[in-house]
Amino acid sequence: MKERVNEQELITYIVKETKADPKAVALVLKHAQVFINGAKANAKGEVDIDSDDLVDYVLSRRDVKLDEITVEDILEAEMDYLMDKGLAGYLD
Numbered sequence: 001m002k003e004r005v006n007e008q009e010l011i012t013y014i015v016k017e018t019k020a021d022p023k024a025v026a027l028v029l030k031h032a033q034v035f036i037n038g039a040k041a042n043a044k045g046e047v048d049i050d051s052d053d054l055v056d057y058v059l060s061r062r063d064v065k066l067d068e069i070t071v072e073d074i075l076e077a078e079m080d081y082l083m084d085k086g087l088a089g090y091l092d
Helices: 007-018 022-037 051-060 068-084
Strands: none
Touching: 007 022, 007 068, 022 051, 022 068, 051 068
């Protein structure tokens, strides 16, 4: 069974790493989740997300008032957290 992510712990971690506003972090994560949920899994059941496409998608949302670097930092910190928890990894 997959471990569920403690969203508050994740946001706290990202805020600590990026110094971003917690509400902005939650908003970026919400939009990123929508994008990821729409991605198709390959034959192995893995979902390959292009980070540039993900950042572009988040930045294209009307309610996101952050610059590209901040969005990238938030998403990188999220990935670090998920990899530390063994919930995500990079495909070769």
